[in-house]
Amino acid sequence: MQKQLLLGDEAIAQAAIDAGLSGIYAYPGTPSTEITQYVISSKEAKEKNIVATWTANEKTSAEAALGMSYAGKRAMVCMKHVGLNVAADAFINSSITGANGGIIFVVADDPSMHSSQNEQDSRFYGKFAMIPILEPCDQQEAYDMVHYGFELSEKFQIPVMLRITTRLAHSRAGVARKTSREQNLVKLPENLKQFILLPAIARKQYKDLLNNQPHFEAAAETSGFNTYTDGKDKSMGIIACGLAYNYLLENYPDRNIPYPVVKVSHYPAPAKMIEKLYEECDSILVLEEGYPILEELLRGMLNKGKTIKGRLDGTIPRDGELNPVIVGSALGFETPQLQEIPSLVANRPPSLCKGCSHIDSYNGINEALEKYGKGRVFADIGCYTLGALEPYNAINTCVDMGASITMAKGAADAGLRPAVAVIGDSTFTHSGITGLLDAVNDKSSITIFILDNSTTGMTGGQPSSAFGKIEDICRGIGVEEEHIRVLKPLPKKHEENLAIIKEELEYDGVSVIIPRRECIQTLNKRMRDKFKEKAKA
Amino acid sequence: MKKDIILAGVGGQGILSIAAIIGYAAVETGLYLKQAEVHGMSQRGGDVQSNLRLSDKPIASDLIPHGKADMILSVEPMECLRYLPFLSKEGWVVTNTKPFINIPNYPDEKQLMAEIEKLPRHIALDAESIATELGTAKAANMVMLGAASPFLDLEYERLRDAISFFFGRKGEDLVKLNHDALEAGRKFAQNNMN
Numbered sequence: 001m002q003k004q005l006l007l008g009d010e011a012i013a014q015a016a017i018d019a020g021l022s023g024i025y026a027y028p029g030t031p032s033t034e035i036t037q038y039v040i041s042s043k044e045a046k047e048k049n050i051v052a053t054w055t056a057n058e059k060t061s062a063e064a065a066l067g068m069s070y071a072g073k074r075a076m077v078c079m080k081h082v083g084l085n086v087a088a089d090a091f092i093n094s095s096i097t098g099a100n101g102g103i104i105f106v107v108a109d110d111p112s113m114h115s116s117q118n119e120q121d122s123r124f125y126g127k128f129a130m131i132p133i134l135e136p137c138d139q140q141e142a143y144d145m146v147h148y149g150f151e152l153s154e155k156f157q158i159p160v161m162l163r164i165t166t167r168l169a170h171s172r173a174g175v176a177r178k179t180s181r182e183q184n185l186v187k188l189p190e191n192l193k194q195f196i197l198l199p200a201i202a203r204k205q206y207k208d209l210l211n212n213q214p215h216f217e218a219a220a221e222t223s224g225f226n227t228y229t230d231g232k233d234k235s236m237g238i239i240a241c242g243l244a245y246n247y248l249l250e251n252y253p254d255r256n257i258p259y260p261v262v263k264v265s266h267y268p269a270p271a272k273m274i275e276k277l278y279e280e281c282d283s284i285l286v287l288e289e290g291y292p293i294l295e296e297l298l299r300g301m302l303n304k305g306k307t308i309k310g311r312l313d314g315t316i317p318r319d320g321e322l323n324p325v326i327v328g329s330a331l332g333f334e335t336p337q338l339q340e341i342p343s344l345v346a347n348r349p350p351s352l353c354k355g356c357s358h359i360d361s362y363n364g365i366n367e368a369l370e371k372y373g374k375g376r377v378f379a380d381i382g383c384y385t386l387g388a389l390e391p392y393n394a395i396n397t398c399v400d401m402g403a404s405i406t407m408a409k410g411a412a413d414a415g416l417r418p419a420v421a422v423i424g425d426s427t428f429t430h431s432g433i434t435g436l437l438d439a440v441n442d443k444s445s446i447t448i449f450i451l452d453n454s455t456t457g458m459t460g461g462q463p464s465s466a467f468g469k470i471e472d473i474c475r476g477i478g479v480e481e482e483h484i485r486v487l488k489p490l491p492k493k494h495e496e497n498l499a500i501i502k503e504e505l506e507y508d509g510v511s512v513i514i515p516r517r518e519c520i521q522t523l524n525k526r527m528r529d530k531f532k533e534k535a536k537a
Numbered sequence: 538m539k540k541d542i543i544l545a546g547v548g549g550q551g552i553l554s555i556a557a558i559i560g561y562a563a564v565e566t567g568l569y570l571k572q573a574e575v576h577g578m579s580q581r582g583g584d585v586q587s588n589l590r591l592s593d594k595p596i597a598s599d600l601i602p603h604g605k606a607d608m609i610l611s612v613e614p615m616e617c618l619r620y621l622p623f624l625s626k627e628g629w630v631v632t633n634t635k636p637f638i639n640i641p642n643y644p645d646e647k648q649l650m651a652e653i654e655k656l657p658r659h660i661a662l663d664a665e666s667i668a669t670e671l672g673t674a675k676a677a678n679m680v681m682l683g684a685a686s687p688f689l690d691l692e693y694e695r696l697r698d699a700i701s702f703f704f705g706r707k708g709e710d711l712v713k714l715n716h717d718a719l720e721a722g723r724k725f726a727q728n729n730m731n
């Protein structure tokens with residue numbers, strides 16, 4: 001079959017479709033978004049009746065996928081690294097329940113924080129849950145690993161993690177597909193108590209998980225994704241994990257690496273191969289796209305064995321993603337003489353689109369708060385976080401999804417008046433509702449702006465779970481009707497909106513202001529599609 | 538054969554459409570290809586780039602190593618300079634001269650052009666004007682691709698075929714317009730290569 005040019009994300013999606021997937025669940029998040037997007041847009045997936053859906057958040061995704069696994073079918077759940085923090089309860093406990101139909105957690109890490117708050121390494125979570133982790137080095141391996149991952153998951157009745165990073169997720173290469181497999185039929189777990197984590201059952205299941213560890217280790221030695229390649233020069237042995245393996249190869253155009261190399265793409269890391277490397281070589285260089293996890297293990301707390309080089313001894317920078325030059329310099333190649341960037345080149349940070357409704361919201365908020373002074377706006381994550389930059393300088397916090405409402409509450413409890421929260425519509429249903437309930441129950445004095453642009457803007461305009469429901473949710477939770485205020489954020493409405501905002505800032509209780517105007521990007525797209533349809537007709 | 542190309546521009550300028558056409562032509566030629574793109578936060582009017590790698594042998598890294606790029610192809614003049622550390626000593630810079638100004642501290646245009654003129658191997662052209670003369674400013678990216686074409690080591694016919702493939706659905710007129718844009722850019726480069 002001819003190779004198809006696919007992003008790493010798309011390769012994973014196509015592999016899942018080919019491997020008999022029955023359901024994929026996700027909350028968008030860079031760099032994982034395109035996986036689910038691909039399945040949602042796939043004609044083939046539609047014909048096969050594959051369920052592909054955006055959920056309220058990563059925890060609900062994970063649980064839905066686990067439910068599909070319970071029913072015997074193959075399920076995938078996708079998220080960005082911080083999404084796994086949200087899904088962590090489901091994730092960790094799913095390693096104790098185990099799986100029935102195959103289930104893969106795809107987690108996309110973002111070293112160097114291209115679009116994220118941190119660069120946490122999901123392999124830690126995988127190890128924490130004690131489940132197999134697959135970390136592809138390229139798009140083809142990503143494709144192949146999905147097939148293998150489902151088989152592994154069903155063989156040991158265990159969830160499997162597929163860990164990727166930004167550069168693989170968002171890079172295209174030719175991928176060869178395998179023949180398609182039928183979906184599983186509905187089939188209940190043989191033991192109908194498998195998924196009941198009452199202590200007595202959980203203790204037994206946990207022992208099963210522990211007893212399975214040697215099997216997981218054996219699988220990692222034989223799956224073929226981990227390899228040992230000998231080299232003549234034993235002064236150094238190299239361990240290259242995931243994508244780092246490519247940067248290693250890149251430094252040897254003829255692919256003749258003088259040192260022995262263990263390529264690690266399947267965890268638990270292959271102890272036998274690594275032991276052989278350690279025995280045969282004078283020192284070890286560890287290349288990891290992420291935290292120095294294997295490096296730390298090899299070093300041990302006291303670092304009294306052979307020399308271990310990597311992120312911890314300064315051979316490689318402690319933070320940020322790898323690239324061919326960083327790896328080259330760790331291998332002892334001279335760093336090339338580079339042309340400099342002329343000093344007149346200015347930074348060009350991302351900014352809110354021209355005409356974005358968030359601009360009008362911030363203009364209102366800034367002016368209304370002028371008399372109280374700066375430093376009281378607790379914001380959240382989305383396009384509106386760009387309100388932190390010039391010329392708005394409108395917000396003071398952005399921590400994790402949903403933290404706006406709850407942090408404003410805490411600050412109000414401490415006596416900060418007024419305390420303002422700013423949260424997007426999609427973020428509100430992701431993690432804001434429970435915080436609002438806390439605030440209502442405590443009659444906290446906070447003013448909450450739910451910026452309703454009717455979409456999940458930041459990640460490219462996916463539907464928002466909040467669509468058409470925000471007032472009802474607020475009412476249902478107990479926000480007083482007269483303190484739910486809907487505005488149209490437009491320059492010509494500025495004075496009218498300002499008066500309403502000022503009024504609510506004075507109110508000693510929970511008030512919710514909903515500036516509502518569609519995202520310019522999704523609006524334009526809708527108009528274009530409409531135009532196209534008309535042209536067709 | 539190996540061609541490492543940094544495509545540069547500003548979020549929303551459509552550099553990925555250029556990448557898609559080169560990519561299609563490369564695959565039709567039977568070459569290996571890797572293309573790293575930028576998605577997410579920086580797409581909102583920030584600087585964006587794509588690493589496009591073509592080779593007749595398998596390609597390892599998704600990222601072009603610093604100092605190894607054969608070409609920087611930029612649809613915006615300031616952006617072509619941002620990636621100079623990636624350019625090899627013999628590499629070419631092919632850039633549009635029409636600035637995209639969405640920041641308050643955009644450099645003085647004369648000084649900017651002077652920096653570009655200093656580059657030993659460069660092609661600088663006003664792709665918008667050329668495209669507008671042909672019928673629509675929207676074809677500017679194809680003018681840029683045309684200007685890059687003499688350095689790509691891809692058969693020119695393959696690029697024309699790729700354009701036919703991508704614009705075919707939108708009608709013959711658009712295909713012709715974009716072929717003309719490609720040709721105009723190519724002519725400009727050939728006359729200014731010295």
Ligand SMILES: Cc1ncc(C[n+]2csc(CCOP(=O)(O)OP(=O)(O)O)c2C)c(N)n1
Pocket residue numbers: 027028029030058080082083084086381382383384401423424425426427428453455456457458459464
């Ligand atoms: C736990 C977690 N999941 C996902 C993301 C990625 N993410 C950040 S903001 C956002 C969407 C925000 O949508 P919305 O609140 O509607 O704001 P908008 O971008 O539309 O202004 C997403 C998906 C994240 N940072 N953290």
Ligand code: SF4
Pocket residue numbers: 351352353355356357358383453457458519520521522581
């Ligand atoms: S994508 Fe939509 S929400 Fe985001 S900045 Fe642009 S208009 Fe605003």
